[in-house]
Amino acid sequence: MRVFVLTGAGISAESGLKTFRDNDGLWENHRVEDVATPEAFARNPALVQRFYNLRRGALADVAPNPAHVALARLQQALTACGGALTLVTQNVDNLHERGGAADVIHMHGELARVFCVACGFHWDAQCDLTPQSQCPACQTKGGPRPDIVWFGEMPYHMDKIEAALARADLFVSIGTSGAVYPAAGFVQAARERGIQTIELNMEPSHGSLYFDTAHYGPAGTVVPIWVA
Numbered sequence: 619m620r621v622f623v624l625t626g627a628g629i630s631a632e633s634g635l636k637t638f639r640d641n642d643g644l645w646e647n648h649r650v651e652d653v654a655t656p657e658a659f660a661r662n663p664a665l666v667q668r669f670y671n672l673r674r675g676a677l678a679d680v681a682p683n684p685a686h687v688a689l690a691r692l693q694q695a696l697t698a699c700g701g702a703l704t705l706v707t708q709n710v711d712n713l714h715e716r717g718g719a720a721d722v723i724h725m726h727g728e729l730a731r732v733f734c735v736a737c738g739f740h741w742d743a744q745c746d747l748t749p750q751s752q753c754p755a756c757q758t759k760g761g762p763r764p765d766i767v768w769f770g771e772m773p774y775h776m777d778k779i780e781a782a783l784a785r786a787d788l789f790v791s792i793g794t795s796g797a798v799y800p801a802a803g804f805v806q807a808a809r810e811r812g813i814q815t816i817e818l819n820m821e822p823s824h825g826s827l828y829f830d831t832a833h834y835g836p837a838g839t840v841v842p843i844w845v846a
């Protein structure tokens with residue numbers, strides 16, 4: 619059995635990380651769309667760096683919840699009997715890894731990583747970034763930026779994701795609103811291949827029509843029940 623799991627911000631909500639489109643969807647009166655774009659970074663790098671510095675720092679104060687742990691256990695169980703669970707996340711946190719999952723595919727990047735726009739060097743973020751931060755590889759000041767896929771940029775690992783989706787026997791979407799492409803289109807691609815599709819979310823997502831089965835409720839409850 620080859621299971622393809624797509625996760626979004628809802629799986630980390632019970633760990634204490636805010637989702638994007640709940641409540642007012644604002645960060646210090648800025649819409650996510652206004653701080654998570656290349657244009658925002660060009661316009662106000664200090665603001666964008668601060669947004670990501672704060673979120674990176676917040677990772678130390680949160681822990682994986684039962685949904686992260688249940689998925690990791692399912693991955694281990696499937697691997698042990700010759701199957702596979704490909705875990706693709708839109709999340710930039712590291713809670714899947716800390717919950718025990720392996721080979722997590724971060725299609726929208728990672729808070730704990732940085733890259734240099736001048737030379738393309740990628741590295742682990744050891745400290746906060748400022749517009750004066752210097753690249754350790756090419757020494758360019760202001761080159762380092764969060765290793766995050768912003769609106770209008772190409773998500774990471776698309777070839778690997780499409781190959782895993784093409785091989786899957788089951789597609790499961792957890793904690794995502796289905797508002798952001800290309801991830802929002804994965805369920806339709808799965809259906810076109812005739813594989814079963816399951817949604818686990820707090821509420822019906824934008825793509826809810828495309829799921830064969832759905833279980834609605836908090837991920838920390840619904841995911842362990844589905845895995846059991």
Ligand code: BJW
Nearest residue numbers: 626627628637638639708769770793794795798799820837
């Ligand atoms: C719970 C819960 C609990 C709550 N338990 N559940 C017009 C039409 C189509 C596409 C476009 C268009 N105009 C522009 C585009 C493209 C654009 C896009 O999709 N825009 C839309 C807004 C329309 N996409 C892009 O630009 C992407 N790149 C791209 O398309 O490149 C071209 C390409 C072409 C062909 C192939 C491939 C590529 C890049 C998208 C980058 C997204 N970046 C962000 C921010 C960066 C990360 C960060 O700073 O953290 O990524 S946006 C933000 O949304 C973040 C998320 O990963 C992403 C998805 O959000 P998610 O995870 O679904 O969160 P929410 O808040 O929306 O939903 C949470 C859900 O959980 C809700 O349903 C809750 O009910 C639920 N929930 N608590 C279970 N306890």
